[in-house]
Amino acid sequence: MAYSLFSSSFVHPQLRPILANMSLLDTIIFYIIHLVDKFGAWHRLPVLLGLAYLGMRRHLHQRYNLLHVGGSKGQKYDTEEFSYRTADGKCNHPINDLLLEPHPSIIATKLLERRKFIDCGKQFNMIACSWIQFMIHDWIDHMEDTQQVEIRAPDEVAEGCPLKSFKFYKDKKVHTGSAKPEIGFLNSRTPWWDGSVIYGNNNDGMIKVRTFKDGKLKISGDGLLEHDEKGIPISGDVRNCWAGFTLLQALFVKEHNIVCDMLKEHYPDFDDEKLYRHARLVTSGVIAKIHTIDWTVELLKTDTLLAGMRINWYGFFGKKIKDLIGHKFGPVCSGLVGLQKPRDHGILYSLTEEFVSVYRMHSLLPDKVILVDIRSATSENKCPPLQEEVPMWEMIGKQGERRLAKIGMEQMLVSMGHQSCGALTLWNYPSWMRNLVAHDVDGEDRSDRVDMAALELYRDRERNVARYNEFRRNLLMIPISTWEDLTNDVEVIEALREIYGDDVEKLDLQVGLHAEKKIKGFAIGETAFFIFLLIASRRLEADRFFTTNFNSRTYTEKGLEWVNKTETLKDVIDRHFPEMTEKWMRCSSAFSVWSSDPTSRNYIPLGKSGEAPHLYQRSLDLAGCKLRDVNEWQDMRERANRPTLRTDSHNISVKIYPTRESNLRCQKISPHVTSDLTNSPIPLGRIRLFS
Ligand code: HEM
Numbered sequence: 001m002a003y004s005l006f007s008s009s010f011v012h013p014q015l016r017p018i019l020a021n022m023s024l025l026d027t028i029i030f031y032i033i034h035l036v037d038k039f040g041a042w043h044r045l046p047v048l049l050g051l052a053y054l055g056m057r058r059h060l061h062q063r064y065n066l067l068h069v070g071g072s073k074g075q076k077y078d079t080e081e082f083s084y085r086t087a088d089g090k091c092n093h094p095i096n097d098l099l100l101e102p103h104p105s106i107i108a109t110k111l112l113e114r115r116k117f118i119d120c121g122k123q124f125n126m127i128a129c130s131w132i133q134f135m136i137h138d139w140i141d142h143m144e145d146t147q148q149v150e151i152r153a154p155d156e157v158a159e160g161c162p163l164k165s166f167k168f169y170k171d172k173k174v175h176t177g178s179a180k181p182e183i184g185f186l187n188s189r190t191p192w193w194d195g196s197v198i199y200g201n202n203n204d205g206m207i208k209v210r211t212f213k214d215g216k217l218k219i220s221g222d223g224l225l226e227h228d229e230k231g232i233p234i235s236g237d238v239r240n241c242w243a244g245f246t247l248l249q250a251l252f253v254k255e256h257n258i259v260c261d262m263l264k265e266h267y268p269d270f271d272d273e274k275l276y277r278h279a280r281l282v283t284s285g286v287i288a289k290i291h292t293i294d295w296t297v298e299l300l301k302t303d304t305l306l307a308g309m310r311i312n313w314y315g316f317f318g319k320k321i322k323d324l325i326g327h328k329f330g331p332v333c334s335g336l337v338g339l340q341k342p343r344d345h346g347i348l349y350s351l352t353e354e355f356v357s358v359y360r361m362h363s364l365l366p367d368k369v370i371l372v373d374i375r376s377a378t379s380e381n382k383c384p385p386l387q388e389e390v391p392m393w394e395m396i397g398k399q400g401e402r403r404l405a406k407i408g409m410e411q412m413l414v415s416m417g418h419q420s421c422g423a424l425t426l427w428n429y430p431s432w433m434r435n436l437v438a439h440d441v442d443g444e445d446r447s448d449r450v451d452m453a454a455l456e457l458y459r460d461r462e463r464n465v466a467r468y469n470e471f472r473r474n475l476l477m478i479p480i481s482t483w484e485d486l487t488n489d490v491e492v493i494e495a496l497r498e499i500y501g502d503d504v505e506k507l508d509l510q511v512g513l514h515a516e517k518k519i520k521g522f523a524i525g526e527t528a529f530f531i532f533l534l535i536a537s538r539r540l541e542a543d544r545f546f547t548t549n550f551n552s553r554t555y556t557e558k559g560l561e562w563v564n565k566t567e568t569l570k571d572v573i574d575r576h577f578p579e580m581t582e583k584w585m586r587c588s589s590a591f592s593v594w595s596s597d598p599t600s601r602n603y604i605p606l607g608k609s610g611e612a613p614h615l616y617q618r619s620l621d622l623a624g625c626k627l628r629d630v631n632e633w634q635d636m637r638e639r640a641n642r643p644t645l646r647t648d649s650h651n652i653s654v655k656i657y658p659t660r661e662s663n664l665r666c667q668k669i670s671p672h673v674t675s676d677l678t679n680s681p682i683p684l685g686r687i688r689l690f691s
Pocket of ligand 1: 129130132133136140141142168240241242356357359360361362364365396438439455459
């Protein structure tokens with residue numbers, strides 16, 4: 001047994017070459033995680049074991065996945081086979097970069113574009129969707145070249161493409177100065193978790209947003225951002241903004257300004273500069289903390305990740321002990337925040353191309369914003385009545401800012417809280433983004449519209465990001481051999497086969513990430529998650545303001561206390577809108593749909609199994625509940641062979657778990673619904689309806 005376990009045949013053949021570079025200890029660690037991967041089991045382990053698995057995996061990624069820039073992933077081909085000039089000049093260079101293979105417009109049309117909006121259930125709302133854009137605009141934006149490229153949709157799909165062709169700027173390539181890899185790309189935003197989304201990315205940006213009085217930032221009387229004479233918001237980052245995103249910018253400008261007031265009260269001798277600097281540190285700390293122990297916990301809703309994210313911030317011994325004695329015991333017991341020295345694992349901090357790719361989450365965006373009426377006297381279960389639906393494209397850029405000014409901050413925030421965002425799955429990419437007016441860096445509209453679904457596929461290829469299967473191998477994950485390894489969804493498999501044939505190596509990263517089976521409770525796939533595992537920790541541990549300088553000398557005593565006492569986005573909202581969550585929010589986190597049930601929290605649930613805490617998954621007696629209409633039910637039945645289907649009606653959402661069994665087992669479902677299902681021609685294993 002011992003022999004067969006450690007013989008090379010135990011390791012997936014495509015992963016064996018990686019072992020050649022590993023130390024003995026790392027090889028043993030690899031064997032352990034590989035064994036667990038073979039059973040697909042880490043997320044089902046008890047929390048402690050799950051955490052041990054993640055710790056070991058993160059260690060391997062820190063050792064073997066951090067490089068200054070990505071390597072070249074061009075594919076070699078036989079030059080004898082192409083001994084002629086091809087029509088489009090492809091294969092003139094000895095390495096064919098496969099930029100248009102398969103054509104991005106075909107994939108966008110046949111696999112990505114939304115057919116009907118699929119939402120995220122109650123797990124994630126529009127504040128959560130805007131939040132991650134708010135973070136992306138803190139971290140990354142690729143610098144562009146001046147040279148334009150044009151993508152033309154091939155005839156077979158041109159009819160179905162809102163833009164038959166579109167132009168955009170190439171990414172700016174730079175020589176890295178090292179032999180391998182030679183080429184890299186530049187980030188035009190600061191990659192640090194420094195709040196640059198509200199403070200700006202350089203001196204000019206900073207000057208623009210400051211009032212130079214009492215350390216404060218500019219904000220208008222209605223609580224929203226100020227605007228310049230062209231109607232562009234005045235903020236740290238204004239590119240590709242929409243109303244939900246600028247609302248969060250405004251909320252954190254308010255947070256910065258209130259921190260200035262607090263600091264001024266306690267430290268009356270601080271001048272404008274000192275107040276600004278300290279308030280920026282504190283506000284950036286609050287943002288990073290909310291992302292770590294609130295947003296991410298909602299995104300990856302399992303006990304293991306709840307424990308893991310809190311350990312990243314507070315350590316194994318938890319908040320109470322850390323508050324009492326400080327950071328005394330190293331990263332595991334006392335957390336990454338407050339480490340004596342930053343740790344970069346030998347590679348200077350920057351954000352990787354792979355990180356950018358896994359954050360391509362435009363499917364979170366819906367087709368419309370649903371405004372609720374917060375002045376209404378009638379509300380059921382803290383759920384305000386619907387007032388109006390506004391198409392998303394009306395909420396973007398300058399037009400969106402004008403709309404937001406009319407709606408107002410409070411109504412927009414409550415509305416976003418009550419609206420579920422889109423699910424990260426195939427056929428859910430917003431159609432309106434296939435005909436998008438993108439912005440220049442200064443927030444001005446561009447004259448050339450873009451098809452974002454196709455452009456995103458092109459970008460990953462242009463940046464030499466590995467395709468899905470190679471990406472998995474690079475992450476020491478077991479690669480897929482057939483489409484069935486990726487998904488059980490027959491419809492998806494057919495569509496993949498139509499485009500990629502049986503060549504799983506060609507599968508684009510974006511398509512794989514969106515098609516992948518998901519761990520219960522995770523809004524993203526496991527492949528994307530392993531990038532987060534590495535980088536989410538790195539953003540904290542590599543930054544001296546979260547490590548060496550996370551102390552009262554740098555933040556001030558009151559400033560540090562402010563970060564320590566703020567745990568969630570709800571705390572921030574409560575500070576600025578004292579009655580809002582009391583009146584309109586039932587759930588525990590401001591990132592889940594506000595009408596959903598609260599959760600009882602055990603912050604470091606070490607004694608539990610690591611599975612999803614069945615948060616929104618209580619079976620209900622549905623007698624008396626109604627689905628919105630017959631069409632919706634019909635539509636669900638048609639799509640019932642999708643792995644997880646979520647449809648939101650006014651009061652209930654429905655999940656259908658298909659299995660290979662042909663028997664139906666219905667739990668506490670109203671007679672009407674049961675009979676409907678019994679007549680269903682689709683073999684469904686288990687059907688439950690959840691609140
Ligand atoms: C209305 C809202 C949004 C608009 C109009 C928008 C638009 C854009 C545009 C035009 C680009 C640049 C495309 C290119 O030239 O490569 C981009 C990039 C990107 N967006 Fe969005 N986006 C929105 C929301 C979001 C959200 C919610 C996310 C969620 C994570 C997101 C994540 C990203 C990422 C990761 C990139 C790549 C950045 C880079 O290449 O450096 N965006 N977006």
